[in-house]
Amino acid sequence: MDFLLGKLISHTDIKNKTFYGFKELEDEIIHFKHIKISNLATEDVELLNSEIENVKTGKKNEAEFKELKIKNIAKHYYLPLIYSRTEKMDYINHIIVNESEVKFIKALEKYINRESVSAEWMFSKIDETLDKIGIPYFYRKDNRYRKFFPDFIFWVKKENDYKIIFIDPKGTSHTDYENKIDDFKELLLNSNIPPYKGLNIKFDLRFYNDDISSIGEKYKKYWYTYEDFSFLENPS
Known part of the structure; x- marks a missing residue:
């Protein structure tokens, strides 16, 4: 009973994560300074x-x-x-080595060499060991919050529409993607996000894999094949 009571108290003490606002990048992405x-x-x-x-x-x-x-x-x-x-x-160290990440970079390069992208955009690799860009999500198995570090972040701007896209090329198993998507929606998609410096800012989360047949309908819209870079064309 003491153990169960401790678990109950621990659970009720957990505070939901809240989106408070924006800040410009300072030292959140630093892994490239540590390549040795x-x-x-x-x-x-x-x-x-x-x-x-x-x-x-x-x-x-x-x-x-x-x-x-x-x-x-x-x-x-x-x-x-x-x-x-x-x-x-x-x-x-601190370069891109994962096979799925390399595959994504090659597909992106092929796309931008073939298509003319009219929006302003930029992207970066995220290194979870050094960088400070992570998305909190509730890890239900251990009843605690963890941070999800997507492999890439994109910033896309067209006129006053601005979108921040987190991208994770991964396998469809052992990624805990259901929890990550559920909490991403609650934190950044269902929140009332005000304009920032005249920009209408939205967020997106994309997982990439060639085979998404095992993904349930509820989550399928967050999974894409390596040919789909439509987010570069329409940030609204």
Whole structure:
């Protein structure tokens, strides 16, 4: 009984999360400042640094080094964007290595090379170990709040319409996506969000996977295939 009473008190003490307003980015995205190279010969370090600098300064659009792709994607929050063709490596950290994230970046690049996007936009990778952009959700299994760190954040603006989109390319199992979607809707979709500096701001949450057949109807509208980048065209 003492154990059950403690659980009941703990549950009733939990306060719902509330949306209070907006702030401009300061030091919430910092992982790119912590990218470090190690376990490489001196000549390899010099070559990698040279390739990064060439892409960063626009001398090249892209470069390769071992498993790495170094890309100049102008709408990324920082340059260059670096991802790996394999998840197993130990000489560089805080870059994009997850297979689903790399697949999303490739699909995005293919889309923007093919289509003319009229809206203003920018995006960034989110690193949950260092960055401070997370969405609170109630983890019902443990009866406590946790933070959900989507893999990417997009900002899209067209005239006075402004949308902030959180994107997570993931498998459809073991992601606790039902809880994340339910609380995202309650916190950011069902709240009365006032304009900010003359902008009508809305939020969106998207999960990406090629096979969404196992997703229930209630949640299916939050799942997209890698060909769908419609959020770049219509932020309203």
